Structure formats: C-alpha cells, structure tokens
Amino acid sequence: MAEGFAKHYGREKIEAFSGGSKPAERVDPKAVEVMKEKGIDISDQQPKLVTAEEIEKADYVITMGCGVEVCPVCSDSFVPQGANSPIQVDEKTIEWDLDDPSGKSVEKFREVRDKIEKRVRDLLENLQNNNS
Numbered sequence: 001m002a003e004g005f006a007k008h009y010g011r012e013k014i015e016a017f018s019g020g021s022k023p024a025e026r027v028d029p030k031a032v033e034v035m036k037e038k039g040i041d042i043s044d045q046q047p048k049l050v051t052a053e054e055i056e057k058a059d060y061v062i063t064m065g066c067g068v069e070v071c072p073v074c075s076d077s078f079v080p081q082g083a084n085s086p087i088q089v090d091e092k093t094i095e096w097d098l099d100d101p102s103g104k105s106v107e108k109f110r111e112v113r114d115k116i117e118k119r120v121r122d123l124l125e126n127l128q129n130n131n132s
Helices: 002-013 029-036 052-057 106-130
Strands: 061-063 093-095
Touching: 002 106, 029 106
Parallel strands: 061 093
Antiparallel strands: none
C-alpha cells in the first residue's frame, strides 16, 4: 500500500520500491480492494524480497513495524514501542510502527491504509520542504 501511495502522490518526483524480509506469494486481495477505494490500483504489484543492496542504494528506508527480529534494517537497539507516529531510527531509516493487517478484517486494512496514506503524504511534504 505504501508503494502505491508513494507512486501516486510522488509521481515523477520520487522512485518508490517496497519489499519485505518474508514476502508473501501475492499482494493481499484486501489490500488491493481498499486501495481501489482510493482510486489506486496495486493489483499488478508483486511482493518482493528486499536486499541489502537495495537498502544501501536507497536515500530513505521506511520500515512498517517489523522490529529487529525480522527487519534487516532495524538496529539491534531499536524496538518499536507502539508510538503511533514515525520514529527516526537514523539519518536514513524511519520506522512507521504500523500494525500488519495480514489475516485481519477489511476494516483493519482500511485503518492501516489511512495511516499509511497520511504518513506518505507527510513524508513527501517534508522531502519537498527540505529540498526547497
């Protein structure tokens, strides 16, 4: 969902890539459904394994709340605390500390979608302000 919002709102301004340490075989149909409600089609997206090379190349890495036990970019000293707001882990990494809606209701997907949308828009605004 974050990649879909980043590509939608960032258009030609940014390049967005999403991946995970344990990607599913396909994008969850509920994610596709709730993104369509926002006019964004993510049905062609494929879950991808994120690699160390991609992390190294990225200007920013946004993590979603996985924690150090599964997330290759989180430092050993960082553990999400349910802060409900972005946490700057280091100069390149921002932890969004969001619930994983997988296996949950479509309402939970909507809740997480709306949080992701706000954070993507805020991030893009901050990037634009920092580059002005």
